[in-house]
Amino acid sequence: MKILIADDDMLSRRLLEKTLDRAGYEVVAVENGKQAYEKLSQPDAPRLALLDWVMPEMDGPSVCRALRKRIEQTYLYLVLLTSKGSKVDTVLGLEAGADDYLVKPFNAEELRARLRVGERVLLLEDRLVEARENMRFRATHDALTSLLNRGAIMDLLGRELHRSLREKKSAAILLGDVDHFKRVNDTLGHIVGDEVLVEIANRLQSAVRTYDFVGRFGGEEFLVVLNNCDPAYGPGRGEEIRRLVSCRPILTAKGPVAVTMSFGLLQSAEWGSKPLEHLLHAVDLALYQAKGEGRDCLRIAVPDQKNEIEHAEKPDVVRQQR
Numbered sequence: 001m002k003i004l005i006a007d008d009d010m011l012s013r014r015l016l017e018k019t020l021d022r023a024g025y026e027v028v029a030v031e032n033g034k035q036a037y038e039k040l041s042q043p044d045a046p047r048l049a050l051l052d053w054v055m056p057e058m059d060g061p062s063v064c065r066a067l068r069k070r071i072e073q074t075y076l077y078l079v080l081l082t083s084k085g086s087k088v089d090t091v092l093g094l095e096a097g098a099d100d101y102l103v104k105p106f107n108a109e110e111l112r113a114r115l116r117v118g119e120r121v122l123l124l125e126d127r128l129v130e131a132r133e134n135m136r137f138r139a140t141h142d143a144l145t146s147l148l149n150r151g152a153i154m155d156l157l158g159r160e161l162h163r164s165l166r167e168k169k170s171a172a173i174l175l176g177d178v179d180h181f182k183r184v185n186d187t188l189g190h191i192v193g194d195e196v197l198v199e200i201a202n203r204l205q206s207a208v209r210t211y212d213f214v215g216r217f218g219g220e221e222f223l224v225v226l227n228n229c230d231p232a233y234g235p236g237r238g239e240e241i242r243r244l245v246s247c248r249p250i251l252t253a254k255g256p257v258a259v260t261m262s263f264g265l266l267q268s269a270e271w272g273s274k275p276l277e278h279l280l281h282a283v284d285l286a287l288y289q290a291k292g293e294g295r296d297c298l299r300i301a302v303p304d305q306k307n308e309i310e311h312a313e314k315p316d317v318v319r320q321q322r
Contacts, residue, residue, distance in 0.1 A: 001119065002026045002046035006036035006063070007081070008055045012104075016050065019108050023115075033058025037066055040076060047074065048118050050102075053082035053093070061096035068097035075125045077118035081106070142216040144194055145201035150223075153215030157225050158276050160213070161268055164228070170269030172234040174224035174241065175283045176204075179260045179295040181220040188254050195252045196259055200245055207241045222261075231267045238265045238298045246296060260296035262287060270303055 003025045007013040010031075017027050028046055030036050034057035039045055051060035058066070060080045067076055079100040080093045093101045099121070100114055140152035148156070157173070164171045178184075178200060185193040197220065204214045204222055213225040226237055242263050249256035264286030266279055274282075286301035293299065 001048065002028060003048040003050065003115070004028045004030065004036060004039055004046040005050045006030045006033060006055060006060070007050075007052040008032055009052070012052075019111065023112050025115075032056040033060065033063045037063050040067055041070065041073070045076070047122050048077050048079075048115060050079050050081055051098075053080055053084060061093055061098070064093075064097035074129075075122065077122055079114065079118065142201075145198055145216050147201050147205065147222070148213060148215035150215065150217055153213055153217070153223050153225065154276070156213050157223070160225060160227055161276060161279070164268050165273055168269075169228050170231050170234075170267050172226040172229040172231075172237065173266045173268065173279060173283050174226070174238050174263050175217065175280075175287045176222045176224065176242070176245075176261045176263045177287055177291070178220040179262055179291075184257060184259075188252070188257065192252045192254050192257065196250050196257055199250045200259065200261070203245050204241065207244045229267070231269055234265060234267045235298070235300060238263055242296070242298050262290035262295045263298040264288070264290060264301060265298055266301040 001024075003020055005013060005016045005020070005027060006029075007016065008031050013029055013031065017029055020027050025048075026046075028039060030039055033051070033055040036049065036051060036055075037058060040049060040063075051063055053060040060082070064078050064080070067073070067078065077100075078098045079102055080096075080098040081102050081104060082089065082093070083104045090101050099118065102111065102114060140149060141147065142149045147153075157171075160171050163169075178196070181193065181196070184196055197216075200222070201214070201216065204224060208214060208224060208226065212227055213223075215223045217223040224241065226234065229237065242261060246258075246260040249258045264283040266283040266286065268279065271279055271282070282301040286299045290297050290299040
């Protein structure tokens with residue numbers, strides 16, 4: 001584990017280096033508080049630090065205070081080293097943001113023991129951060145495919161539509177549905193059906209740019225948002241994505257399964273400031289049209305369909321046959 005030591009006394013710094021090197025630490029040594037602050041502010045900074053109280057440029061407590069203001073940084077475990085041993089000094093050091101306080105001259109074994117405490121604290125912090133990130137991921141991603149779930153992609157789509165309208169740009173919305181997916185589940189089983197959905201999710205994700213969005217909209221439906229997509233290229237991109245899904249069979253536990261998808265496409269620049277629900281209904285109708293015209297194709301939602309969009313109802317039987 002990396003550790004930083006900051007001490008303007010060369011002899012004391014060398015002694016610390018040797019002690020910590022023997023204990024198995026990778027040591028980064030600096031000679032003043034300013035250098036310590038700069039090193040500890042870097043992305044790959046050591047997360048353990050021994051700071052002498054009295055140093056040029058910045059003293060140890062000043063370094064602690066400055067680092068604690070950097071709320072975006074991962075946690076650093078800071079130990080102040082000083083010849084001051086009064087309770088008042090201890091309080092001042094801890095209130096400055098230090099985690100521990102060691103009075104010189106210190107015992108090498110005590111130093112190592114206190115650093116092991118710091119390592120345990122950092123390990124606990126890492127586990128808490130990992131647990132928080134796992135909870136955040138589960139809250140925003142689909143458990144089967146690991147794509148964004150419906151709520152998350154709807155939120156991102158709403159933000160992208162606002163941005164596109166404000167900047168006079170366009171986003172392409174693709175709503176896709178796996179053709180005859182019920183047949184896959186009924187003949188091969190739901191486990192194979194899950195394998196198919198996972199692979200389709202992977203193919204959709206690989207077909208878009210890193211700043212586009214792909215989400216599982218529900219069941220066998222997927223929503224793809226192509227950000228900042230010129231309307232002249234939207235249909236072509238949609239066709240590329242459709243072909244990529246069906247270009248080769250999906251290998252499953254029960255053998256290869258040929259799969260196709262039908263898509264509806266909507267380009268936000270053509271729809272002005274229509275509400276999100278209106279746009280989703282429009283692209284869903286375009287998908288419904290693709291299903292009715294043979295499947296494995298893409299159809300485009302156009303604004304002159306608005307009266308039909310506002311009143312159209314899909315027969316349940318058609319939804320079941322998707």
